[in-house]
Amino acid sequence: MSAQTMKGFEQLEGLPEAVFKRLYQQPATALAIFRRMLPNLAKTFVMAMLFNPDPVPISNLEHWVHPDKNSLKEEAFAKLRQLYLVTEKQGTFALDPTFKNELRKALTGGGLPGSFGLPCDTDDKNKVDVAFLDKYATEQWESILHFMVGNEIPSFKRPSEGVVRLLLHGKLMEQSRMSSDPVITQVGFSFLLQEANSQVWTLLLLYLDMAEQVKEMNTNLWKLDLIIIICASQLRMDPVDILHFLFLLGSLELGQDYDMKNLTPTQKGMLEDLRDYGVVYQRKVCNAFEFLTRWISLITLKSSSRRFYPTRLATALTSEIRSIRSPAASLQNATSQGDGNGFLIIETNYRLYAYTSSPLQIAVLNIFAKLISRFPNLVTARITRDSIRQAISKGITAEQIIDYMTVNAHPQLRKNSPVLPPTVVDQIRLWQIEGERMKTTPGYLFKEFSTTSEFNAVCRYANDLGVLVWADHNKGNLFVSKHEQIADYIRKRAHAGR
Structure with missing residues (x-):
């Protein structure tokens, strides 16, 4: 593990x-x-x-x-x-x-029938195979990752509002002042560095935390994007029930279809959300009327006989294997030194070569590097002060960037010790320190006071107003964030002194 x-x-x-x-x-x-x-x-x-x-x-x-x-x-x-x-x-x-x-x-092998899921006893006329489930899980999961890095690709649909709310709840993303779409955070970038199985568990534990926090809801049942909240409000989701189902999914067989009739109302409600993550597959997608009808059915505890298929994301929850093996599915493909999946080469002149055609990996590179050219299986980029500063402004740290490049270093680069050129590593850290060392504050400078007592009085007044930023008592200089009231105070003192 x-x-x-x-x-x-x-x-x-x-x-x-x-x-x-x-x-x-x-x-x-x-x-x-x-x-x-x-x-x-x-x-x-x-x-x-x-x-x-x-x-x-x-x-x-x-x-x-x-x-x-x-x-x-x-x-x-x-x-x-x-x-x-x-x-x-x-x-x-x-x-x-x-x-x-x-x-x-x-x-x-004891226990009641259905303790490890209840396989369907009838044939599915539209049965899907393992290849289809892998493709479905990969597409659903990658759509979330693409959304996090701000990579809009027509072949990947935008995640549901329930998923977006979960990302915001877990602080993996935050609302942007410049755009209506949320942007990735430092926590979110760390999330991208995890292997797929760890990423899935992170989201599922956030799901559990969100379900526990929802206590009183005043929402419209017709607002379909509040899937998690509707479920928690109307069915009073039980955290133990949620955990039971997550652990149960890890024991199911990939490619087998399972009956829903043994599931609790909470677990039936979870299937909608888990489908959004690519953890389970259900063929039927409800329209608005069917959605409301189904939720009324669940609330009144009328069981459904529909079936569902666990994907590899589900069956790997309690195992040591990776859930998705596609290079684009998990950003941390080089979790071990010997797996040979690294794709990055970094030179001492800050040029970066990425041997990949994955839109997701390219989008991640674009977070901290300036893309120069793109070929069928190669992307060239350059690490610059501006690109690193832009990444840092989003909350991403220099160490996270260095770790990402180290983890995804090409096998040829791994032969070096250290793996990354020290000059590049040191410069990335210096660019971060540069921003931490100096912080600009807009304001107004007052100087050349006639007497020391006048300077001290204005300084006290500015401090009382909460606008004093900096003061040099030796030179009689004063820096404030707002000047209108300070200027009026100085004028009043001047008139009073005449």
Whole structure:
């Protein structure tokens, strides 16, 4: 599991004990938490207790760990306690009974029918294959990434308003003063640097956070773009239900169609949003009347027998594999040193060569570099002071730009040590420091006061008004953000002194 994904799960680790106890009531969720949220040593300890009818002495578990690895042991114990997986009593550990029972079911094939999804028992006349699902997921996901980098391509439709609201809620984007469309933030650029699986989890955890925050809504059911808010308001989305469904999706089979009739109202409502992300595929798209009719049906708890297909984005949620392998689908294609997917070459003269035809990767380069020319499989660009300053003005840091170029460096460039030319790296940092070192403030300078007492009086008056920016008491200079009231005060003092 990537460090980025582990970091995303820190949000779940802060959930209260009562929530975890409810989460452990489903075998799919118990298995997913075991696979995704526990370090390897903690998994070993869990397996040691799983089929043991008696509590296990902590000293026995400690004997399994080399003395030099005590830090790993303490980390494993802390994680088990943090997730309320163990009960500690008289020097022993005992697994939570519910978690123990459900994880056993997951590993031995027990549990109720539909515990890991309910496959459709009838043939789909319009059945889709894995290739179609991969294409669909890639298009949906890339449309979000293209929107974030401000890259308008006719073949990619604009994300739904629900997705846009989620990006704004998570501060991945923010409203621009210059345009009606939001722009990417520093947090959003960090999001682009993640692998696709981590990106999906980031959005899904934001979805959970947004659903929890929506409490009272006054909205019109006919406003179709408020999908998440309508769902949360009318169906009172249960966060535990949301997590159950997300973990369940990770255990489903790619290419298999599943029935919706076993899903809760919350989970049925989630399908609309997950379809926007490319996590699931549903053939039928509702028009306005069908949308309202379907939501009334869900609110009155009338089940639907429609089917859905999980995409690779869903089935990879609880696995170690990457969900999308397309070069354009995830911006961090070079997550390991040996995968050979890097495409950037940077020279000491600040020229940059990108061996790519991906519109998404080119759009990202355009954030911090000046594009010069484009060929079928090559883009040339130059890193300039203005291009870096423009990126920094959007909240992107020099370190993020350097990390992006390092992660996506061409295999030939990786043979160097360091990977990037030091002159380029240092200059990018200096351009950022340049902006931090000096900040311009518009205002007005007052100088050549007749007496020191006059200068001090005006200085106090400006400070009381809150317009004083800077004062030099030795030279008698005063800099203020507004001048009208200061000028009037000086004139009044002059008239009073006559």
